[in-house]
Amino acid sequence: MKKTLTTLLIALTAVLFLSGCVERNLPVLPGDQSGYGQDNGSSAEDEENIDISDLDDNMTESGAVLNEGSQKVARIAFPVSEYAKLARTGKGTIKGQIYVSDGGGQKILGKGTRLYLNPKTSYSDQWYRESYIGGHKMQKADDRLFNYLRFTSSDANGNFAFYGVPSGSYYLIGTVKCGTECGYDVPKNIRIATLVTVKGNQVVKKDLVGSMY
Numbered sequence: 762m763k764k765t766l767t768t769l770l771i772a773l774t775a776v777l778f779l780s781g782c783v784e785r786n787l788p789v790l791p792g793d794q795s796g797y798g799q800d801n802g803s804s805a806e807d808e809e810n811i812d813i814s815d816l817d818d819n820m821t822e823s824g825a826v827l828n829e830g831s832q833k834v835a836r837i838a839f840p841v842s843e844y845a846k847l848a849r850t851g852k853g854t855i856k857g858q859i860y861v862s863d864g865g866g867q868k869i870l871g872k873g874t875r876l877y878l879n880p881k882t883s884y885s886d887q888w889y890r891e892s893y894i895g896g897h898k899m900q901k902a903d904d905r906l907f908n909y910l911r912f913t914s915s916d917a918n919g920n921f922a923f924y925g926v927p928s929g930s931y932y933l934i935g936t937v938k939c940g941t942e943c944g945y946d947v948p949k950n951i952r953i954a955t956l957v958t959v960k961g962n963q964v965v966k967k968d969l970v971g972s973m974y
Contacts, residue, residue, distance in 0.1 A: 834891045836884070839903040843882045847909060851927030853959035858919045859935045861943065861951050861971040869939050869973070870919035876935035876969070878911040878923055881956065885932055893954045921969075930958045935969050943973040 855878065859871035879885045884906070891897050915921040915935070933955050940948040953971035 834897045834899045836900050836902070837887055839905055840883050841905075843884070844880070844905070844909055847880055847882075848927035848929065851925055851959075852962040853926035853928060854922065854924050854962075854964040855926055855931075855933065855957055855959055855967060856920070856922035856964070857966055857968040859915050859921060859937060859953065859969040860919050861937045861939055861953070861973050863973045868919075869937060869942055870917075871915050871935055871937035871969075872917050872919060874915050874919075874935055874937060876913055876915060876921050876923075876933065878926065878931040878933060878957075879906075880909050881930040881932060889932055889954065893952070926959050928960045930956060933957045933967060933969055937971060939973065 859874060859876060860868040861871075862868055879888075884903075888899065888902075892899050911923055911926065911931075913921055913923055919937075921935075934952070935954075936950040936952050938948050938950055939945065943949070943951070951971050951973075953969050955967070955969060957965060957967045959965045
């Protein structure tokens, strides 16, 4: 009987020991991810649950009010060959702060807002020219574009960072929500975009600054 109990205790101890040695999936730290279509601030296990509800607004909408009967601008054909030439991995870093300014030193920070890196191609050039600069609404972006975007979120001070960025030029895009402090009766999302270039393992400091007016 004692021998049987001893054997059971040994077996139980072995099971408990081995269970403590099972490999666990550790959370991915912010900035560890470097692939396209990923959020630099999310863990890999949360990737399927990333909220990208603002994606089409940033890539499609102008924020301008269209006149009745106005039509959305047709997009050019998605340039598959251009995107196929883009590097998929890199060592560059792009960091900065997102905010809107009144020109007199007052800043409204973009807290916890989504930011995108959209590779500069003829496809994104059209978006920048027609939507961001021209203020026109555009047709829905091709779904394949998502595979080439990088995105992250700013912190409570509007600071953001993209890591593992391949060499190249990108449209850096984000929005800041601003209400009465910007003179609006109701909160409004102010979209901001600028061009940024990174080479090799450069650390590029680039603030994303918009105007209240």
